[in-house]
Amino acid sequence: MVGREVDARKRYAKATIVLVITLVFAFAASKLIRSSYEVEPIVKGPSVTRVEKLSRYHSGIIGTPGDTDVYFLDSGKPGGTVLMLGGIHATEVAGMLTSVLFIENAQVNQGRLIIIPHSNNSAFATQPAEDAFVPVFHIETDWGERWFRLGDRLTNPVLQWPDPDAYAHYPSGQILSGSEVRNLNRAFPGRPDGLYTEQVAYAITQLILEEDCDLVIDMHEASAMYPVVNVMVSHSNAMDIAGMAAMTMDFEEGVYIGVEASPEGLRGLTHREIGDHTQAKVILMETANPIMDYVRGKATEELVVTGKDEFLVMAAERGMVTVPYDEKGAPIEERVGRHSSGVQQILSMMSMMYPDSTIQVEGVPKHADLKEHGLGHFLKNPSDFPQEAL
Template sequence: MNALFKDRKNLVASVGVLALVVAILCVVIPQALTMRQPDLIHQGPGVTEVRKLSDFFDGIAGTSGDTEVYVLDSGKPGASALLLGGTHANEPAGYLSAVLFIENAVPATGKLYVIPTANASAMSHTDYMEGTPRRFAIDTPAGPRSFRYGSRATSPADQWPDPDIYVHASSGQRLSGSETRNLNRAYPGRVDGTFTEKVAFAITSLIRKEKIDITIDLHEASPEYPVVNAIVAHNRAMKIASIALLNLEMDDIPIGVEPSPTNLRGLSHRELGDATNTLSLLFESTNPAQGRLRGVINEALIVEGKDEMYLAAHKLGRLFVPFGPQGEPLKKRVARHISTTQAVFDAYASEMPERHVLVGAMPSYQELLDKGIGPYLQSPKTAAGAAPRAPQQLAEVPERRGLAQ
């Protein structure tokens, strides 16, 4: 009798736990699935064509690795450049800088290709055990506009399981198994490789087929990471990186230049420069939301970049960049990426004046610091049929130092 009572009690408890789990899943799964929906990105006045990454390698067609490639063609001679945002989808300055180029830029010479979510799968989920918000909002004049905050790596829903050891295919370099889903360890990619290697191969194919002169991979890093507020350049791109550094320093934008290590394999700045004719560079800005020393991660930390723990670490001399009470706001990190991109284009043209990607109608570093990102984003209601904001007045493109026009 006692055993029967105990069994019934266990059964009731089990059914209760099961019901609780089902209830939690009913709330969590629909929320998680919203991350599979891409953010709206408006085609700005300079966009002449929107292609798919699978146009350059059909092995990713129909998968969540396929993504938009925005083309901004001036129709006039010049160089061609590729901007990659969202290689690591938890580094929002790269993603938003790409969005600002798509929604504002008007090239006067040359051709610009922009992929805002280079690893589209990584944008569809968050990192485990980190408690990161799935979204953050930027205030625009027409109201808040929401963007996804994703993960460093491809979603396990698209590539699973991880091996114990990830072996980089063309070099044999061995890394932790989780790096098998890191796009920036997968270059130059493989036709018959993993999901992530196929995405890398599609980007490499685009660079080859479109004869991209300059490739810039936009990233962020934590303040305790040694390479931060920096350009990492392939050896063939070191000269233009150094010229860009001088011009940025003259504009009071402190930045470092690091040569791409020859023995660190799979990264864009190494493999794309080795495997193609492009000049390959990677930028790092400072994102306290990524670091291990941070406190709670929330929308405020992502957007405003203020953190008491990093302030304390700075006072103890433990960081590689200055970190004050004003933090490292997203608008400043985006301003840094946009200014550095244009400084690299100008540096390239200072070597070959006829090969310029002269991009007008972009906000300046100071404008972004003063007004924030919001005024340069389209209305969040544009998707519902509202008229898109008029393009920024096409400001005269300032003559850069050292540029013979």
């Protein structure tokens, strides 16, 4: 009898331990899931006049994790309107960080900038399952650290699942592989009653139409082994601006960037569909991000920020990398610097070639400034600003 009581007590003790461990894990997991939906603080810089939700342009995404902030930097002086898109692919963090750099530093003296740092916001709350990514990374600044999310290339499957075997792009009907159905850069121009990713694309297209944007600049990154890197891909409606901007960037800043025409047969991409379906000119830019290369080692925070990877160096020595790459890596200053200079050259050229669409921006560091001082030097300390400035 006594022996049975001891056994029962042991079983209770074991069950209690298992229960406590389960609760601790459940709590930690729920905290992690909740924190991945938390958006990193962004300080409203000197020219930010208002912040809207993307769902203002399409109510179908109201209250979902894909709804996202749209920053307006309006000089109040007539001129051009330019939309900057960061984070269409949430792995390609240089585009998101360049958006933050502009929001926090740009002084817009003529015309209007509209900036979406997290264009596919739900993708920032997930990571590709096979890649063991870190969910956040940090940038050292003069006053401490800023944190940012590292996400997936595709929309969070919680919002759109399962993927079909094949994806038929709307409205072209072009057939793409099944997982591309969650790729925002294969979903343009989108449709209001479509799948979740198509609805996010539709909201952005509606914004471009309603705000009468003259130009859209879409900032991406690609693997260093991919042939389309360090390049502007332009719709035919913006080739004149892209060509002049690239030449001037090389001539004035010593930063080479190629220019390619958007292929007419490749559907769903910003540089194709926004140009075909709206009044806006459109240019996409790519930098090299080694975390996207298949040969790389561990996907650490350090790799996100420094772009240093020993296996990619070995690939480069064998001529398999399409951009200049060595043990110095592809630091975030280089990548954000390319985007920042590229955007500023494009704005200058558009203003020169289309005076009615003039947009005059100053105060944003270019490639050489970022290489000299580091990205963190230009990021604000959110705790120095009152809550309403975030």
